[in-house]
Amino acid sequence: MSVRVAVVDDHPVFRIGLAALLDSLDGIDVVAQASGAEDARALLAGTTVDVVVMDLDLGDGSGVDVTRDLVRARPGVGVLVVSMHEDDDAVVAAIRAGARGYLVKSASPAQVERAVRAVADGEMILAPAVAQRAMAYVLGGRAGARVPFPTLTDREREVLDLVAAGLDNQVIGRRLALSPKTVRNHLANVLTKLGVPDRSAAIVRARAEGLGGTP
Numbered sequence: 226m227s228v229r230v231a232v233v234d235d236h237p238v239f240r241i242g243l244a245a246l247l248d249s250l251d252g253i254d255v256v257a258q259a260s261g262a263e264d265a266r267a268l269l270a271g272t273t274v275d276v277v278v279m280d281l282d283l284g285d286g287s288g289v290d291v292t293r294d295l296v297r298a299r300p301g302v303g304v305l306v307v308s309m310h311e312d313d314d315a316v317v318a319a320i321r322a323g324a325r326g327y328l329v330k331s332a333s334p335a336q337v338e339r340a341v342r343a344v345a346d347g348e349m350i351l352a353p354a355v356a357q358r359a360m361a362y363v364l365g366g367r368a369g370a371r372v373p374f375p376t377l378t379d380r381e382r383e384v385l386d387l388v389a390a391g392l393d394n395q396v397i398g399r400r401l402a403l404s405p406k407t408v409r410n411h412l413a414n415v416l417t418k419l420g421v422p423d424r425s426a427a428i429v430r431a432r433a434e435g436l437g438g439t440p
Contacts, residue, residue, distance in 0.1 A: 230254065257274065265291050280308055288376070295323075
């Protein structure tokens with residue numbers, strides 16, 4: 226019986242290419258594609274799948290949240306995260322949400338195929354670099370620490386912390402040795418990932434999570 230796969234990624238070129246690759250493999254059928262969090266929730270609610278290949282940065286939401294909701298509703302479905310992020314926070318957040326595998330987007334076609342088949346069989350699989358970082362994270366005693374907004378990069382969380390502290394982009398840029406444009410770009414990414422419309426809403430969310438205490 227074929228492994229039924231859904232691909233969730235907001236970058237059409239990557240999503241379509243990955244779907245075509247997987248669909249060309251013996252014993253794997255791509256039965257659905259989604260470009261965002263809401264599309265994924267709607268699609269997966271009515272589609273029978275064995276494995277969902279999930280990006281973390283979905284334009285209208287977080288792949289971590291979609292993974293958590295999906296695993297709770299359908300624990301038999303395996304989620305394989307394929308993301309550009311390989312930092313500790315992203316990996317730990319995805320695994321805690323219930324993902325069975327984690328690859329970076331630079332993975333080879335053979336690695337992706339192997340990971341999809343492993344996840345379909347109920348195995349846990351991590352890319353070698355990700356596995357090393359995750360192990361160091363755990364051995365370092367950080368596994369129990371709760372990280373606010375785990376889909377943010379460390380730099381984005383740093384910028385958000387300073388925004389929540391009431392600093393403007395010029396001051397934040399000087400504090401972090403970044404140009405104002407770079408600060409604006411980081412903040413734009415933060416707004417997208419948090420799904421909030423503006424800086425004020427981001428500050429409210431950040432302070433609710435304990436950020437903004439940076440002097």
